[in-house]
Amino acid sequence: MNYRLKKTLRILTFAIILLGIWEGLFALHLWPVWLFPAPAAVGKTLLRGFSDGSIPVAILVSIRRLLIGFFISIVIGTLLGLFLAKNKTAEDTLHPFILGLQTLPSICWLPLALLWFGLNERAILFVIVMGTVLSITISVKGAISHIPRSYLKAGKMLGAHGFLLYRHILFPAILPSYIHAMRHGWSFAWRSLMSGEMLFVTAGLGQLLMLGRELNDLSRVMAIMAVIIFIGFLFDQTIFAKLEKNLKLRWGV
């Protein structure tokens, strides 16, 4: 049996045991059904949500917001990080300010966003961007500042000046940190989005989750939670973890 198959089997066994414990606890009737639903009930709600289209639509709405917010954050964060790394005055003044702002949980931007933009799509995008852009800025700035000077010197001696130095030395040198920053930024964006969606009502997974609460339907709450976890895990593992692993293999770090 090869290693991969063995690993998959182990994970499957673990999942089955977890479900077994859950089912066992349910069978003991320690708590009322509406507070502690059976795994089968959650599964059924999940299936119903997919077949009536409510979950797929919510997923699409949420991911669309996430992608737009993430893209804006990447562009602004990268440019701002570059600026901070290359401008001494900005590094001394703006950088500590950004470090301070970054400590603010992204959902704290929501009241401000609602007053500025109203109850609409732009408010939620603003919350995503504010929750993501600063972390990307700080990472990009750090990555550029920590490029070994020897790479830059070697690049210059080999004729990489101006734009060429950026394109062929600076960018590839920060790429591992950059991907790490994106991975981090992505999880920040995902969290910000969910908090935003839960607090004011528009389509999306966060709202579906709150709807479950309002209907006192715990199986619905758990089903949506499972979807949210699964999507977060999927993006993190299939895109960012893979990119990071490939780079690490090549760099030998």
Add this chain to the structure above:
Amino acid sequence: MTLPSSTTLRIQHISKQYGRSSGHALVALEDISCEVSAGEWVCLVGPSGCGKSTLLHIIASLDRSTSGSIEVHGSIGFMFQEPTLFPWLNVQENVGFGLRMQKVDANVISQKTDTYLKMVGLSEYKPAYPHQLSGGMKQRAALARMLILDPDILLMDEPFGSLDTQTKEQLHEDLERIWRETKKTIVFVTHDVYEAVRLGDIIHVFSSHPGRIKTTIPVDLPRPRSSTEERFLRLAQQVRNELDNEPHDRV
């Protein structure tokens, strides 16, 4: 092309100070003057902190002098103490990097890369990434990466400083052969007395605090030199004596 006897590098009254404004100026280099002829191999020896490496950086315009002037006739290649191969490129791409910056045709780059990898004995490691190479192999690749641009003057900053003796000796032999074949001018910084006597036509011994050329010792031994010969050992002792009169690095 410059004539073999002509001056390739003229260094005049170079000084370098750090922290001029604070009053506690650290004088790294003081009034360095010397000339290097085309095809000559010059070694700069001195205790660490004597500014020999700084001088090399100033010649390459990687650093600025406080005063003095440098005339360079020809192009410069620089080899660093650490291999500084780019970890995101494989050996072939690292060696071809300089030509790629000059927008040379890909086929030409590929051919030239093969030639220079062969010259340094790394033909079989074309697809390898830097982390897969030993220290000596990394420096061979860095050497090829510099040589492929065909610079007139090679500035080498303790390039073999971190290698074991055996690897070092092999690289000395290879570098000497390449130098003979390509007729490059070399300025070679080292703190290893044996390395300097093994390789240099002329040795400038530096003193530190402030960095100055203390003595210049010509090495008129036939090549390749063996460190077991009596004359070799005598010369090495002479260089060592000059260094020993130096106060060692003070904290």
